[in-house]
Amino acid sequence: MIRSAEDLRIFLAVARTGRLGRAAALLGLDHTTVGRRISTLERDVGRRLFDRATDGWHLTPDGERLLAPAETVDAALSAAHESLGVREHSLTGTVRILTTDGFGAFLMPDVLRSLTQRHAGLVVELVTETQHVSSSTRDFDVAITLEEPTSTRLIHRRLTDYTLRLYATPDYLAGHPPIRRIEDLRGHTMIWYVDRLLDVASLRLLHEIRPAAANIQSTNLVAHWQAAAAGAGVALLPCYVAEQDTRLRAVVPGFDVRRTYWISSPSEHARLARVRACVGLIDAHVRRSGLLLRGENAVQ
Structure with a gap:
């Protein structure tokens, strides 16, 4: 007992x-x-x-x-x-956030700063993985994923759409055949995820661009970005990552890929004040970043 x-x-x-x-x-x-x-x-x-x-x-x-x-x-x-x-300004406890690596590295830092500034007693755990959300809900309080969750134990909704484009450095482009259309990518070094480890259907899109596998493969979006910025090849990157990096240029004008982020919480956690505070700050930051997410305010 x-x-x-x-x-x-x-x-x-x-x-x-x-x-x-x-x-x-x-x-x-x-x-x-x-x-x-x-x-x-x-x-x-x-x-x-x-x-x-x-x-x-x-x-x-x-x-x-x-x-x-x-x-x-x-x-x-x-x-x-x-x-x-418990008032909002005195929230304590732990909030575990599961996100994709790109969202976690490039969009969550401002949210983390706001959370810790407003709630000094709150512990925030950020876990970055590009994968399915498990049907077990013990591993997170808030999840941001690329696929719509299917578990009935989760409360979920669409968070935001975002745009991906093809990027490379001017030096790489100057030293390789011109890229005027998608078919021209066949002779180029492509940077993408590891095929045999990728279990997210919405990211299985490289073969839609060209039939061959990527020449450089990594499980981490930050590695894609840094490899492209180093001049190693052409990478398909979220606009919110690449268009803030002056080393990169978009190639194949007009070629955009649209994907969606979903946000979810276990139903028994969603009503907690610390979880609500976290979700509210994520929503606010996504709204402020809308143009960047959609690729509508390139800084280049």
């Missing part, structure tokens, strides 16, 4: 961090206290919830089954505490 919600809060901290020391720091407790409470919880429920290993504490199948109910209880308690007395 689970004796208290506090036991579930400690269980969640260990599950999320995988380490007693990190969980203790997050909770403001001594690590021996955390270990003792986990052992007591396991004895009370009659199940082993964690496998203790040298590389951390890992959930057992029974621990996995307890995770969703524990998160629901934790979110309900947080919402109750916030509704009873």
Whole structure:
């Protein structure tokens, strides 16, 4: 039998961090206290919830089954505490944001600055991955993705559209055959994602441009940008990345690719004040960046 919600809060901290020391720091407790409470919880429920290993504490199948109910209880308690007395200027706790690498590197910094300036007690964890959102919602409070989420546990909506174009440096263009149309790219060095590791359907578009695989492949958009800026080849980049870099020039005039960012939150987290504050600042920054996202205010 689970004796208290506090036991579930400690269980969640260990599950999320995988380490007693990190969980203790997050909770403001001594690590021996955390270990003792986990052992007591396991004895009370009659199940082993964690496998203790040298590389951390890992959930057992029974621990996995307890995770969703524990998160629901934790979110309900947080919402109750916030509704009873936490004002916006005194938000505390942790918000984990999952974003694509491009959005995280180029659009989130202003949001992070605003969050920490307004809420000094808030811890913001930014996880950048270009992938599907897992049906498990324990890994984030807010997600910004390239594909519309399908999980019924997520509240989601369209965040913004954005434009991609082909870019290269003037030096690269001067030293290679002219690019006047898409077909001319066949003789050029292309920079894109690693084909065999790309599981996001909306990014499987290089073969629409030319049949051959990219010559330079990376799982990271920042690497695409830097390789193109170094003169290594032609990259398909978001306008909000490339059009602020004076080293790059757009090629194939009129060739635009439009894609969409989606924003989502687990339904049990969406009502939390700290999550609402985060989403509100993301919305505000996206609105301010609308022209840049659409490629309508090139600085070159």
